[in-house]
Amino acid sequence: MTAMAIRPGPGLDEAADTVYRTMLRARHWVREDLADRLGWPVDQLDAVVTELIADGLVAASAELPDALRAVDPALALPALAARRSRGPQSAVDVARYATERPKxxxxxxxxxxxxxxxxxxxxxxxxxxxxxxxxxxxxxxxxxxxxxxxxxxxxxxxxxxxxxxxxxxxxxxxxxxxxxxxxxxxxxxxxxxxxxxxxxxxxxxxxxxxxxxxxxxxxxxxxxxxxxxxxxxxxxxxxxxxxETPPADARNELVLRLLADGLTDDAIARRIGVSVRTVRNDVAGTMAKLKARSRFQAGVRAVQLGLI
Incomplete structure (x- = not known):
């Protein structure tokens, strides 16, 4: 298959890469039809699809019972890249797979x-x-x-x-x-x-x-x-x-994301419904955990660790 000749995407092996590319070419697939298209035994396909579901690249069809669909690359690949700390590489992966999606x-x-x-x-x-x-x-x-x-x-x-x-x-x-x-x-x-x-x-x-x-x-x-x-x-x-008050770790993660987007402490406090003092305490605590000397350095390390 031509898809096998293309370098696989964000940490996918060739089998997962082939299945994902094939699934992108139609709205949804029943597993027997997909197995026929690939020329694979159903058991082999099931193992790969299970991996793709776990990676967030495949989901249940909203249109056809018992069918599956490929999650759009623009949504799935950046999230997968963040979990695997691949950073900007996700943009390359999106471009590579987006051409497979019917218009x-x-x-x-x-x-x-x-x-x-x-x-x-x-x-x-x-x-x-x-x-x-x-x-x-x-x-x-x-x-x-x-x-x-x-x-x-x-x-x-x-x-x-x-x-x-x-x-x-x-x-x-x-x-x-x-x-x-x-x-x-x-x-x-x-x-x-x-x-x-x-x-x-x-x-x-x-x-x-x-x-x-x-x-x-x-x-x-x-x-x-x-x-x-x-x-x-x-x-x-x-x-x-x-x-009612979300866990501190979840709040700290959101604070990091909003800081990375350039929001001020006041704007962050208004966005998440806490005091400015709480935001500043969260920032200070996060900087200490990341051993960062500045907010910028904290943001860089958070990205490197896949926290945001």
Whole structure:
């Protein structure tokens, strides 16, 4: 296969590289079809796919039960590179794999991949309007949420209250709440949409079709509707399994990320809802742990260690 001749990506062996590239060429795959395409036994494929799922490169299809899809390279590879401390190399890996992704935009899994690309480059905020729970969808993906928060952006989700009846959703709400990003619930959310930086939105209809709206002016009515729902929503606190104040280690990690983005102590304190004194104490404690003499040096070492 031509993919085998290309240098594998971020720490992937040739088998994983081949499977990931092949999966990028379609919205989703049933494992038997993928095994046929590759000419591999299903058992051999299962072992590689399990590895790719663990690395965050493959996820369940949001469109077809029992199918799998490749997570978009722009989302998956930087996260994997950070865990493996590869730093800027992730940009090279993204470019290498992005050419495998079909450019057509059709079906729910294509829409999911598009949202993943948007969130991987978010600058300030992602707003999600979620009328129903859909297993495997990006609204309930820790990987997507981590990509947003890692960039120091805000994640605001408004859910229909019925979603909390789903164990997977309740668990995700608790996880978000521990990271200062608790979703809010209202009786009903009239549409399913994701708005990124107030300038691009992906909307889904009940049949699973999706469309894109671009431009702040075109998004005006949707943005106002989202703000009204957010203001009316009730924060999900009952689902939290962690204390109201997130663990110090998690807060320190976020402080490091925001410092790396150039925010001042005052701005960081406002963003995460603590006092300026707490932020300064966190910075001092982190510098001591990293044996850094300056904030800049602390940031460099944090990147080298894969902490941010």
């Amino acid at each position: 057509a935009f059709s079906g729910l899994d294509d829409a999911v991949a598009y949202v993943e690309r948007l969130t991987a480059s978010v600058k300030s905020e992602v707003v999600q309007l979620v009328p129903a729970y859909l297993p495997g969808s990006f609204e309930f993906s820790r990987q997507v949420a981590e990509a947003v928060l890692r960039r120091g952006a805000t994640l605001r989700a408004v859910w229909s209250s019925a979603i909390l009846e789903e164990p997977g959703a309740a668990e995700h709400a608790a996880w978000l709440a521990a990271r200062w990003s608790a979703p809010r619930v209202v009786d009903a959310v009239p549409m399913r949409a994701t708005v990124v930086d107030g300038i691009t939105a992906v909307l889904h209809d009940e049949q699973g079709h999706a469309g894109v709206i671009r431009g702040a002016r075109a998004l005006d009515s949707l943005s106002r509707a989202a703000e009204r729902l957010w203001a009316r929503g009730v924060e999900v606190t009952a689902a939290r399994t962690k204390p």
